[in-house]
Amino acid sequence: MQTPWEYRFAHRMQKMGSSVIRELLKLTEQPDIISFGGGLPAPEVFPVKEFQEACNRVLTEHGAQALQYSTTEGYRPLREMIARHTERYKVSVNPDNILITSGSQQALDFLGRLFINRGDFIVVESPTYLGALQAWNAYGAQYISVPADKDGMIVDELEAALRVGPKFIYVLPNFQNPSGSTLNLERRRRLVALADQYGVPIIEDDPYGQLRYDGEHLPSVVYLDAQYRNDGDHEYTGNVIYLSTFSKLLAPGLRLAWVVAPQKVIQKLVMTKQAADLHTSSFNQQVAYEVGKGGFLDEHVKVIRSTYKERRDVMLEMMDEMFPAEMRWTRPQGGMFLWGMMPEGVDAAEVLKIAIERKVAFVPGAAFHPNGGGNNTMRINFSYSSPELIREGITRLGATLKEVLKKNGYH
């Protein structure tokens, strides 16, 4: 007889659905759709030539080592490079504070596995990153949403959330996915102080920190935490687990990211990774190190910044021109996304259906709200499409929005 598989699956699978964004990525494989949906870097900025040279060097100079099994923690020269990079931002760490993961999504998954018992509460911004919710739903997390505005999480509302006794606070301080907003300095300091007061750790997710196009770099939460507790030159032993990635600086197809944390946390994450996939590709780690070791990334990030800045500017300019008066949107200082808000009661999913007929796509915002709401919002990516396609796509989207708003009684 055939196996009735659906009755064999574990309890944790019952709540698991496919990702809206991943399913959208499939739609956007149709070449005639202008997609503002995914969170893809511009393929034009991938340093293909540098990769090719690095692959050749790695395979010529130590091919057997690059193709062999390696240690779970990650390639040591790469971790040393990341430690030096982190120290630039005045956070004192060594390679034992660093774990290489297969993309930041894996870091989020491991942190869920490490911390979340079924029913545990997690503090998130509202809206927050969908991938984190997907990772943590599998462990039975519940969420306390703290509202955010253009300056990030409204920290005045954090204290009540902390009195629930959450497992940790999850925050994307720079050019947040999905909203594009940046947590301001005063709020960062209060976040650190409140988290310390209540003894609740912070997960700082920072994929876009270096992709700033205007304004001043703000100190990271992990740095402010080190400063708050007067760590000085000592190894970091604070309250923050910091995540970043090569996906936006180099190439997401490598699946390379990292966690910076106190050693006690890293040691447990290493055990988790042993059981989960042994280690991240030795070859990719060595190639990334080879590409980055001579300071190339510092130059390359300038190219990325100027490319994305242009795209953001074109998009904002076109939105000013094409979007109906009832629409509001964020004006991010960096990153890859902005956030559109229609009047309450207008449904972004309805807009998407019509938009796809007109060959333009975005992500409806509801999925970024773990406790409901946000049906009138949308995430719009500006990094992937060329300026020409952005002009055309925003024109189409503007027309779609006007049509839907009219249908909803606006004109």
Next chain:
Amino acid sequence: MQTPWEYRFAHRMQKMGSSVIRELLKLTEQPDIISFGGGLPAPEVFPVKEFQEACNRVLTEHGAQALQYSTTEGYRPLREMIARHTERYKVSVNPDNILITSGSQQALDFLGRLFINRGDFIVVESPTYLGALQAWNAYGAQYISVPADKDGMIVDELEAALRVGPKFIYVLPNFQNPSGSTLNLERRRRLVALADQYGVPIIEDDPYGQLRYDGEHLPSVVYLDAQYRNDGDHEYTGNVIYLSTFSKLLAPGLRLAWVVAPQKVIQKLVMTKQAADLHTSSFNQQVAYEVGKGGFLDEHVKVIRSTYKERRDVMLEMMDEMFPAEMRWTRPQGGMFLWGMMPEGVDAAEVLKIAIERKVAFVPGAAFHPNGGGNNTMRINFSYSSPELIREGITRLGATLKEVLKKNGYH
């Protein structure tokens, strides 16, 4: 204040220890140790030149695609290649029956996540693969051990285990890790029939199936299951989930493996992978496809076979000469491991301590027994070390064994 991290970790982390094998891998990084401990392929057989050419072609011809995000299921041409490979063994599948994972360890982890509720029973061979136990311990699995001999799991003892109501049966039919034994044809057929009778799925883990050095290839369990239910040319919808990997055929540093299963299972695994790490490296998948697409693997596997056959033969010959009369060991027809058994009451962990002083290493067998026992056993790898090092290492190990046996009253 500092965070008392150990009280923040989730319940599932309490039982998680570091892998004996991984910790050993660290020891074996000392260059003067002859290690029969790890499960490493011989670096001499890695096709470095072919990789270099493939990297260059992939980056030249579609570099931007190879460095970009891609779909969770895996690179379609690679899945098509695996489907054709599977059909050679008369199992009718298409790319939708296949998921690419970041190594087989990840497939084991995902299967645990998909199937295991805390307390569920899993049927395993005794001894069984340590990595599977590590993956499933995190989900709270309990194990029913079915003893094995030189012909694999003693299927006569399986029926009682099935009446416990296990979630699935886990079996490595070819040149098992750790024992080196191969499940014979009659037992394979009975395994399939019993699993069907009790409605319990089988996970067939087959990393070494193509690494046979003597004797005839035996049909896989997934094929026998298809035959048992008269699938004919229809797509496979049976009771077996089949795992294999590029780690032993190509290079483990790529972290590339695959699952073959009915579509209902693959769809759930895809959702699991979305939440866990989005997808396996696009670049590595395209490079592996580029290396393999012209039939190179069929030629390459012959090189691996002849290399490992020589090493196995040298090891068996040296053991015949150097090991004390009280030792017994398996004579595997393929794979990478053989299994040593000392008299009951002699402790392999004690032997290892002395062996490491003499600069030779293996893995004590206790860890491969989830329900205890096996303290007198050891796993010995023959694929990694050169014939010269095997001669020297077995000489050292033989002397160590004689010393320990003498201490234990044997002479």
